Amino acid sequence: SQQGEEDPQALSIQEGENATMNCSYKTSINNLQWYRQNSGRGLVHLILIRSNEREKHSGRLRVTLDTSKKSSSLLITASRAADTASYFCATDALLDSSYKLIFGSGTRLLVRP
């Protein structure tokens, strides 16, 4: 079962435009994370936002969290071709008495030069 679901599944934009990806989850969380995966490579952590935070920035990344709607968004501003990748949200879930990360199915972002 998946805790997080990203939307859209795929996104194609022109270089320089902003890209927005959304993540919805089902149960209460302690924090939510976003990861990037370049084609066939390992995931790279981008940003972590805690349940008591509403917005967080890191360079060209802006993450928001709305716990009342159980949703988060990742905004990449002034996109570059190098931002082409899949982006995953991950939420913590209590399973078998310990917390694990549960990953969504991802948004595939294509930034056209």
Next chain:
Amino acid sequence: DADVTQTPRNRITKTGKRIMLECSQTKGHDRMYWYRQDPGLGLRLIYYSFDVKDINKGEISDGYSVSRQAQAKFSLSLESAIPNQTALYFCATGPGGMDEQYFGPGTRLTVT
């Protein structure tokens, strides 16, 4: 040098063969994880280990086994590979269950 390394990076094997995927990390974290990724999908947890003596099943452990040889080493075995185990396998490490995880580059496994 990479913080998390996986060997092999690519492997093609036949149905019924035993195969081991190895993972090493230099982050110094106690927790290590094995995930599986199928095309177009997110990661699913196979096994995880909180220390050398603590190994736990994840969401999809059937058909897999693991060994935690040391704090820095965590291997995944397929005792008798089957075609639906064809996937991308990732090892990860992290300081805690809710914290950032550091991933290896992945092993692409094909079972024919």
